[in-house]
Amino acid sequence: xxxxxxxxxxxxxxxxxxxxxxxxxxxxxxxxxxxxxxxxxxxxxxxxxxxxxxxxxxxxxxxxxxxxxxxxxxxxxxxxxxxxxxxxxxxxxxxxxxxxxxxxxxxxxxxxxxxxxxxxxxxxxxxxxxxxxxxxxxxxxxxxxxxxxxxxxxxxxxxxxxxxxxxxxxxxxxxxxxxxxxxxxxxxxxxxxxxxxxxxxxxxxxxxxxxxxxxxxxxxxxxxxxxxxxxxxxxxxxxxxxxxxxxxxxxxxxxxxxxxxxxxxxxxxxxxxxxxxxxxxxxxxxxxxxxxxxxxxxxx
Amino acid sequence: xxxxxxxxxxxxxxxxxxxxxxxxxxxxxxxxxxxxxxxxxxxxxxxxxxxxxxxxxxxxxxxxxxxxxxxxxxxxxxxxxxxxxxxxxxxxxxxxxxxxxxxxxxxxxxxxxxxxxxxxxxxxxxxxxxxxxxxxxxxxxxxxxxxxxxxxxxxxxxxxxxxxxxxxxxxxxxxxxxxxxxxxxxxxxxxxxxxxxxxxxxxxxxxxxxxxxxxxxxxxxxxxxxxxxxxxxxxxxxxxxxxxxxxxxxxxxxxxxxxxxxxxxxxxxxxxxxxxxxxxxxxxxxxxxxxxxxxxxxxxxxxxxxxxxxxxxxxxxxxxxxxxxxxxx
Numbered sequence: 001x002x003x004x005x006x007x008x009x010x011x012x013x014x015x016x017x018x019x020x021x022x023x024x025x026x027x028x029x030x031x032x033x034x035x036x037x038x039x040x041x042x043x044x045x046x047x048x049x050x051x052x053x054x055x056x057x058x059x060x061x062x063x064x065x066x067x068x069x070x071x072x073x074x075x076x077x078x079x080x081x082x083x084x085x086x087x088x089x090x091x092x093x094x095x096x097x098x099x100x101x102x103x104x105x106x107x108x109x110x111x112x113x114x115x116x117x118x119x120x121x122x123x124x125x126x127x128x129x130x131x132x133x134x135x136x137x138x139x140x141x142x143x144x145x146x147x148x149x150x151x152x153x154x155x156x157x158x159x160x161x162x163x164x165x166x167x168x169x170x171x172x173x174x175x176x177x178x179x180x181x182x183x184x185x186x187x188x189x190x191x192x193x194x195x196x197x198x199x200x201x202x203x204x205x206x207x208x209x210x211x212x213x214x215x216x217x218x219x220x221x222x223x224x225x226x227x228x229x230x231x232x233x234x235x236x237x238x239x240x241x242x243x244x245x246x247x248x249x250x251x252x253x254x255x256x257x258x259x260x261x262x263x264x265x266x267x268x269x270x271x272x273x274x275x276x277x278x279x280x281x282x283x284x285x286x287x288x289x290x291x292x293x294x295x296x297x298x299x300x
Numbered sequence: 301x302x303x304x305x306x307x308x309x310x311x312x313x314x315x316x317x318x319x320x321x322x323x324x325x326x327x328x329x330x331x332x333x334x335x336x337x338x339x340x341x342x343x344x345x346x347x348x349x350x351x352x353x354x355x356x357x358x359x360x361x362x363x364x365x366x367x368x369x370x371x372x373x374x375x376x377x378x379x380x381x382x383x384x385x386x387x388x389x390x391x392x393x394x395x396x397x398x399x400x401x402x403x404x405x406x407x408x409x410x411x412x413x414x415x416x417x418x419x420x421x422x423x424x425x426x427x428x429x430x431x432x433x434x435x436x437x438x439x440x441x442x443x444x445x446x447x448x449x450x451x452x453x454x455x456x457x458x459x460x461x462x463x464x465x466x467x468x469x470x471x472x473x474x475x476x477x478x479x480x481x482x483x484x485x486x487x488x489x490x491x492x493x494x495x496x497x498x499x500x501x502x503x504x505x506x507x508x509x510x511x512x513x514x515x516x517x518x519x520x521x522x523x524x525x526x527x528x529x530x531x532x533x534x535x536x537x538x539x540x541x542x543x544x545x546x547x548x549x550x551x552x553x554x555x556x557x558x559x560x561x562x563x564x565x566x567x568x569x570x571x572x573x574x575x576x577x578x579x580x581x582x583x584x585x586x587x588x589x590x591x592x593x594x595x596x597x598x599x600x601x602x603x604x605x606x607x608x609x610x611x612x613x614x615x616x617x618x619x620x621x622x623x624x625x626x627x628x629x
Contacts, residue, residue, distance in 0.1 A: 132314070147586075
C-alpha cells in the first residue's frame with residue numbers, strides 16, 4: 001500500500017491530450033498481465049450480474065445429509081458444512097464481495113478527494129490541521145482501526161464497508177493533495193484565475209481533471225486491499241453475517257464448524273479462497289498496468 | 301532527531317483522544333456491562349461513580365490519560381484480570397511469531413528482489429513478480445488454512461494447532477519458546493517449538509515477503525542507474541561488489557521504510573493467524589474480546605497496538621538516518 005502511494009508520481013502533463021490517450025491505450029493493452037486482469041475481472045462482474053441464471057442451486061439451500069460432500073457431477077465444487085452448493089455460493093458471493101470492495105473504495109475516494117483538494121488547494125493552517133488528522137488515522141494499524149469502528153457501529157456488512165472506507169481515506173487524501181499542489185502553480189490555473197474564475201470553478205475544471213491519473217491508480221490498488229480487508233472483517237465475524245455467501249464469510253463458516261473442516265471439507269476452504277485471490281490478483285494486475293501506462297517514465 | 305521525537309507527541313495525543321472517544325462511543329454502559337443484567341439501578345450508579353463515569357468527559361479523559369501512562373487500562377470484563385497483565389503475558393508469543401514471520405520475509409524477499417532487479421525481465425524476474433503479486437492478493441486467513449490442509453493434514457510435516465505439543469514443556473524465562481528452550485538446553489523442546497512456529501510464521505510472513513520483494517526490486521532498479529553505480533562499474537569493481545556494496549545499501553532505504561509499515565499489517569495478520577492456529581498471543585485475545593464485547597481489552601489492544609506501531613516507525617526513521625547520513629531530523 002505504502003509502496004503504491006510512493007510509486008504514484010504520475011505526470012499530469014497538459015500537452016496534446018489525444019496522443020496521450022493513444023499512448024495510454026497502447027501501453028495498457030501492451031501489458032499482458034493487465035489485460036488478463038481486466039478479462040478476469042470482467043468475467044467476475046458478469047458472474048455477479050447474471051448470478052441467478054448461472055448458479056445451479058439456491059445459495060442458501062441446505063442439504064444436511066451431504067455435509068462436506070466432495071466435488072461431484074451434481075455439485076461441481078462440492079458442498080459446505082451444512083450441505084450448501086459451494087459453486088452457487090461463490091457465484092452469488094461475487095455480488096456481495098465485489099460490491100463491498102467497490103463501496104469501500106468509493107467512500108475513501110470521495111472523502112479522500114475532498115480532504116486532499118481542500119488541503120492542497122487552500123494550504124495554510126487548514127492543510128496542517130487536515131493532514132495532522134490524517135496522520136493520526138495512519139498511526140493505527142489499519143485493520144485494528146477498522147475493527148474498532150465496526151465494534152462501535154455494530155457488526156454488519158455495510159458497517160464493515162464504511163470502516164474499511166474510512167481507514168483508506170488518508171492515503172487517498174495524500175495522493176490527491178500532492179497532485180493538487182503541483183497543479184496549483186501551473187500557468188493554466190493562473191490563467192483561469194486571471195479571467196475571474198472562482199475557487200470552485202478552478203477546482204472542478206482545472207485541478208480535479210488533471211489530478212485524475214494518480215487518483216485512478218490509487219483507487220484501483222486500494223480496491224484490491226479493500227476486498228481483502230472486508231473479507232478479513234467478515235472472517236472475524238464483523239462483516240457479512242451468516243448465512244450470507246460473502247466469500248470471507250464462507251471461509252469463516254467453514255472454519256467455525258470445527259477442525260474437521262481441514263480433513264473433510266478441504267474443498268469448502270479451497271474454492272472461496274481462490275475466488276477472493278483471483279479477483280484481487282486481477283485488480284492488482286489492472287492497477288499495476290494503469291500505473292505503468294499513466295506514467296510515461298515507467299513505460300518500458 | 302529531537303524534532304522527529306517532538307513530532308510524535310501530537311500524534312500520540314491524537315491517538316489517545318481518538319481511542320478514548322471511540323471506546324466511549326461503543327453502545328452500552330460499561331458499568332451495566334460489568335455488573336450484568338441483574339444489577340440494581342443503585343449498584344450501577346455506585347460503580348459509575350467508582351469508575352468516574354459520572355464526571356465530565358474532559359476529566360474522564362485526563363484520568364484515562366494518567367491511567368494509560370501508568371499502564372492501568374482497567375480489568376477485562378471477561379477474565380477479570382488486569383488488561384495490561386493479560387496483554388503482557390501474551391506478548392512474547394506474538395513477538396516470537398511476528399519476528400519469525402518478518403525474518404522469513406526479509407531472508408527470502410531481499411535476495412529475490414535483488415536477483416530480479418539484476419536480471420530484469422529474465423524468466424526468474426517474471427516468475428518472482430507474479431509470485432509477489434499473488435502473495436499480496438491472497439487473504440491471509442485463507443493462506444493459513446491452506447497451509448494447514450497441505451502441510452499439517454495431508455503431508456503431516458508440521459504439527460497443528462498451538463505453540464507446543466501437549467507432551468512438551470518449557471520453563472518460562474523470557475516467554476519466547478525458542479530462546480527459553482535454548483537457555484535451558486532443552487533441544488527437543490526447541491525443535492517442537494520451531495516446528496509449531498513455521499506454518500503460522502509462513503502464513504503471516506507471505507504478504508510482507510511479497511511487499512519486500514517488490515520494493516527491493518524497484519528500488520534496486522532505480523539505484524542501478526545512478527551515476528555512482530555506473531562509476532563503480534567503470535572503474536572495474538567486481539559485479540557482486542557493485543551490487544551489494546554500492547547498490548543494495550542505497551536500495552535498502554525504501555525497503556526499510558516498507559518493513560516498518562508492514563508491522564501494522566502484521567498486527568492485523570496476527571489477529572487472524574493466531575486465531576486459526578490457536579496461538580496464545582495478543583492477536584488471539586483480540587479476536588476473543590471482539591466476540592465477547594470485552595471493551596476494556598479491545599481498548600488496550602488498540603492503544604498498545606498503535607503505540608508499538610508508532611514506536612517501530614520512529615525506530616525505522618532512526619535506522620534510516622543511520623543508513624543514510626544525509627538524512628537529518
